[in-house]
Amino acid sequence: xxxxxTLGDLNVMPPKSGSPTDAAERVTIQDVxxxxxxxVSSVSNYMNNRFHRLGTETxxxxxxxxxxxxxxxxxxxxxxxxxxARVIALxxxxxxxxxNGQMVFSIEQAAVKAGYRVHLCNTMRDPKLEKEFLDNLAxxxxxxxxxxxxxxxxxxxxxxxxxxxxxxxxxxxxxxxLARLDTVNLDHEAAIGMAVEHLFALGHRRIAYVTDPLITHxxxxxxxxxxxxxxDRELDDSQAVVLERHQSALDIADAQMxxxxxxxxxxxxALSPRPTAIIAxxxxxxLGLLATFRSxxxxxxxxxxxxxxxxxxxxxxxxxxxxxxxxxxxAMAAAAVESVLKPSAAPTSAGSDTIFLPELVIRDTCAxxxxxxxxxxxxxxxx
Amino acid sequence: xxxxxTLGDLNVMPPKSGSPTDAAERVTIQDVxxxxxxxVSSVSNYMNNRFHRLGTETxxxxxxxxxxxxxxxxxxxxxxxxxxARVIALxxxxxxxxxNGQMVFSIEQAAVKAGYRVHLCNTMRDPKLEKEFLDNLAxxxxxxxxxxxxxxxxxxxxxxxxxxxxxxxxxxxxxxxLARLDTVNLDHEAAIGMAVEHLFALGHRRIAYVTDPLITHxxxxxxxxxxxxxxDRELDDSQAVVLERHQSALDIADAQMxxxxxxxxxxxxALSPRPTAIIAxxxxxxLGLLATFRSxxxxxxxxxxxxxxxxxxxxxxxxxxxxxxxxxxxAMAAAAVESVLKPSAAPTSAGSDTIFLPELVIRDTCAxxxxxxxxxxxxxxxx
DNA sequence: GCAATTTGGTAAAACGATACACTTAAAATC
DNA sequence: GATTTTAAGTGTATCGTTTTACCAAATTGC
Numbered sequence: 060x061x062x063x064x065t066l067g068d069l070n071v072m073p074p075k076s077g078s079p080t081d082a083a084e085r086v087t088i089q090d091v092x093x094x095x096x097x098x099v100s101s102v103s104n105y106m107n108n109r110f111h112r113l114g115t116e117t118x119x120x121x122x123x124x125x126x127x128x129x130x131x132x133x134x135x136x137x138x139x140x141x142x143x144a145r146v147i148a149l150x151x152x153x154x155x156x157x158x159n160g161q162m163v164f165s166i167e168q169a170a171v172k173a174g175y176r177v178h179l180c181n182t183m184r185d186p187k188l189e190k191e192f193l194d195n196l197a198x199x200x201x202x203x204x205x206x207x208x209x210x211x212x213x214x215x216x217x218x219x220x221x222x223x224x225x226x227x228x229x230x231x232x233x234x235x236x237l238a239r240l241d242t243v244n245l246d247h248e249a250a251i252g253m254a255v256e257h258l259f260a261l262g263h264r265r266i267a268y269v270t271d272p273l274i275t276h277x278x279x280x281x282x283x284x285x286x287x288x289x290x291d292r293e294l295d296d297s298q299a300v301v302l303e304r305h306q307s308a309l310d311i312a313d314a315q316m317x318x319x320x321x322x323x324x325x326x327x328x329a330l331s332p333r334p335t336a337i338i339a340x341x342x343x344x345x346l347g348l349l350a351t352f353r354s355x356x357x358x359x360x361x362x363x364x365x366x367x368x369x370x371x372x373x374x375x376x377x378x379x380x381x382x383x384x385x386x387x388x389x390a391m392a393a394a395a396v397e398s399v400l401k402p403s404a405a406p407t408s409a410g411s412d413t414i415f416l417p418e419l420v421i422r423d424t425c426a427x428x429x430x431x432x433x434x435x436x437x438x439x440x441x442x
Numbered sequence: 443x444x445x446x447x448t449l450g451d452l453n454v455m456p457p458k459s460g461s462p463t464d465a466a467e468r469v470t471i472q473d474v475x476x477x478x479x480x481x482v483s484s485v486s487n488y489m490n491n492r493f494h495r496l497g498t499e500t501x502x503x504x505x506x507x508x509x510x511x512x513x514x515x516x517x518x519x520x521x522x523x524x525x526x527a528r529v530i531a532l533x534x535x536x537x538x539x540x541x542n543g544q545m546v547f548s549i550e551q552a553a554v555k556a557g558y559r560v561h562l563c564n565t566m567r568d569p570k571l572e573k574e575f576l577d578n579l580a581x582x583x584x585x586x587x588x589x590x591x592x593x594x595x596x597x598x599x600x601x602x603x604x605x606x607x608x609x610x611x612x613x614x615x616x617x618x619x620l621a622r623l624d625t626v627n628l629d630h631e632a633a634i635g636m637a638v639e640h641l642f643a644l645g646h647r648r649i650a651y652v653t654d655p656l657i658t659h660x661x662x663x664x665x666x667x668x669x670x671x672x673x674d675r676e677l678d679d680s681q682a683v684v685l686e687r688h689q690s691a692l693d694i695a696d697a698q699m700x701x702x703x704x705x706x707x708x709x710x711x712a713l714s715p716r717p718t719a720i721i722a723x724x725x726x727x728x729l730g731l732l733a734t735f736r737s738x739x740x741x742x743x744x745x746x747x748x749x750x751x752x753x754x755x756x757x758x759x760x761x762x763x764x765x766x767x768x769x770x771x772x773a774m775a776a777a778a779v780e781s782v783l784k785p786s787a788a789p790t791s792a793g794s795d796t797i798f799l800p801e802l803v804i805r806d807t808c809a810x811x812x813x814x815x816x817x818x819x820x821x822x823x824x825x
Numbered sequence: 826g827c828a829a830t831t832t833g834g835t836a837a838a839a840c841g842a843t844a845c846a847c848t849t850a851a852a853a854t855c
Numbered sequence: 856g857a858t859t860t861t862a863a864g865t866g867t868a869t870c871g872t873t874t875t876a877c878c879a880a881a882t883t884g885c
Contacts, residue, residue: 085580087841098865103843114863131581135521136841139870144518153547155755160543164536164564171563171571176582179562181547188554197468198514199559317759350761372538373756376700378733470871481835486873497833519871522840
């Protein structure tokens with residue numbers, strides 16, 4: 060199934076066993092000090108922006124020496140001394156989930172801007188993998204952790220790493236029960252509220268909600284947001300379908316999310332009276348519903364309106380393109396990075412919660428409910 | 443647009459200003475040595491599997507001491523001494539591209555298995571970002587680099603980092619012109635060959651090929667594979683559509699790939715005589731084509747068959763589900779990691795090329811060409 | 826039984842930065 | 856003018872490993 064071959068004759072450079080970039084002599088702070096005729100300490104001060112300890116003359120001398128030698132401080136040495144690495148640990152169930160992928164991407168961009176690098180860990184929600192990763196953080200001097208969508212059953216889980224500065228995206232401090240924790244979240248209830256309002260304005264009255272098991276903060280809050288928004292409009296909120304955890308829940312692709320949608324489709328179609336619209340916990344489930352309805356001959360949006368949450372890039376891709384509620388991913392990523400890097404405030408404080416407002420993105424999967432259904436409902440409401 | 447609030451009263455743990463996990467005293471190799479009543483050297487030898495230097499007795503003593511103290515060697519110190527970090531640098535245009543996402547995911551998994559961690563860099567194909575990342579690698583002691591789908595115009599680009607062990611996935615050594623380089627590739631020509639054969643066997647004779655600009659090895663090889671496979675069957679290979687680079691080529695989402703497909707759809711529909719089937723460079727483009735055809739009323743697969751390449755998880759999601767050529771992502775990721783970590787062979791060798799065979803995944807976007815078209819073509823061939 | 830080797834083990838010098846404790850000269854204060 | 860303060864800069868111990876060189880005892884060869 061696989062060939063491996065060594066094509067020795069493709070060597071495009073002459074052998075030159077000599078020394079082109081040979082030993083690649085690393086230039087150290089000592090070399091710089093010598094070149095600038097100053098002490099190592101001064102160079103160190105320069106490197107750490109302690110300019111008040113330096114005269115303008117030495118300062119420029121050091122600057123030119125650094126530039127000439129292309130000096131880059133050895134991070135291992137620096138780290139050994141200071142105990143801190145400029146690295147953010149990033150724990151995520153799986154970047155293959157497109158929303159997580161975008162979030163990780165944006166966090167990496169934000170981290171680089173702040174002069175940090177990112178250590179990635181796809182946990183697949185496997186506690187062993189995650190624990191191992193976290194346990195090794197101290198050994199490599201990492202002090203900052205961002206975790207995305209941790210299980211909400213993890214009470215006190217992160218307490219074991221209390222020396223880390225932790226920020227959780229899509230999580231609730233009460234769930235995690237951690238002494239110090241910052242969180243970054245979408246206003247999930249508002250998000251679903253917007254979805255309900257959009258459908259309501261279109262004329263829908265029988266609205267279902269589909270979610271996979273309530274294992275994260277967002278799942279809990281979106282469901283409760285659904286119930287609130289329905290009650291506010293005096294609508295029946297009983298058509299909330301919470302699915303069993305799918306077999307392949309730990310599969311690589313989060314394609315299982317789509318499976319969830321597939322499974323849900325029949326459940327939803329069986330609801331009586333049949334809803335005219337569905338709100339999905341996220342775009343993946345919405346897409347799964349969409350695909351299944353279409354292959355079952357249920358037209359979207361004519362027979363059924365569908366709306367998702369996230370506005371993962373993938374949702375533009377379906378036909379019809381998915382109407383959804385957008386999370387401001389970049390802003391949330393930036394907030395998470397900023398939050399994890401900011402010097403910890405008063406140690407008495409429990410941390411901050413940053414909440415972002417969602418945005419309705421209207422595409423093509425929502426329409427007015429069909430005549431008959433609409434009149435049917437109108438009749439029922441009049442009775 | 444955003445609220446931030448400090449909920450100081452949510453502190454769920456008693457203040458306890460004392461010392462719970464307080465100073466978190468890091469346990470060092472010295473502590474272990476003391477506890478086991480042996481020298482530091484012996485512990486070091488133990489940690490580095492140099493068991494031939496140890497008696498069974500000391501060996502167990504050290505083992506228990508390590509377990510008891512939960513000793514984890516300080517990687518910074520180790521690195522400072524050895525100059526090497528157990529980290530693989532991973533350069534990728536963007537993990538948001540689902541295929542890249544899966545590849546990065548699998549590489550991370552393989553790296554962890556080998557005791558390595560992954561430093562991620564989404565370059566967005568921005569040379570500045572990439573250069574900066576690579577330049578800093580030495581400073582953090584990283585010696586191993588995996589780069590995914592680098593531009594094939596980058597002759598000699600990586601020579602500046604000749605002290606790295608470099609593996610390129612989806613790249614050609616001749617393109618990169620690097621002294622020492624291992625590559626991991628799909629057999630791209632075979633992949634397209636399989637696609638052509640599948641369509642040919644279904645009865646298609648007018649087959650188009652759609653690709654975005656030929657900026658990577660795979661893009662070049664798949665196109666050439668298309669031409670070869672068509673010529674082998676004495677078919678017209680002129681219907682290869684190479685699109686201009688799309689405006690948003692550097693967009694976050696690689697959603698532009700879908701745009702490419704969208705743009706291509708009209709070009710393809712305008713081809714005369716109109717092809718009965720299209721092979722897309724990858725699944726993203728195929729999905730773009732699919733979505734566009736369907737909204738234009740061209741039925742897939744009745745009026746037009748479509749086949750992609752990659753079998754990114756996303757391709758199961760479309761309706762109809764996409765027929766495609768699968769890349770064995772996990773195996774390729776494992777090969778890349780193995781390759782980058784293996785002790786470099788004879789320095790005279792130019793490296794190895796590992797090539798993987800693709801696999802046809804039949805779903806629902808390919809069918810026999812329509813009667814009329816089929817007869818029409820049959821007639822033409824008989825003339 | 827004595828030299829040569831093997832086995833099991835140790836002491837101490839690095840690795841490259843940081844940070845603490847100092848020094849010295851100039852400036853400011855009284 | 857004597858004393859204190861500030862500015863600018865340096866020497867060196869230190870972080871926690873690895874590694875080299877070295878040593879003693881046990882084993883082997885002849």
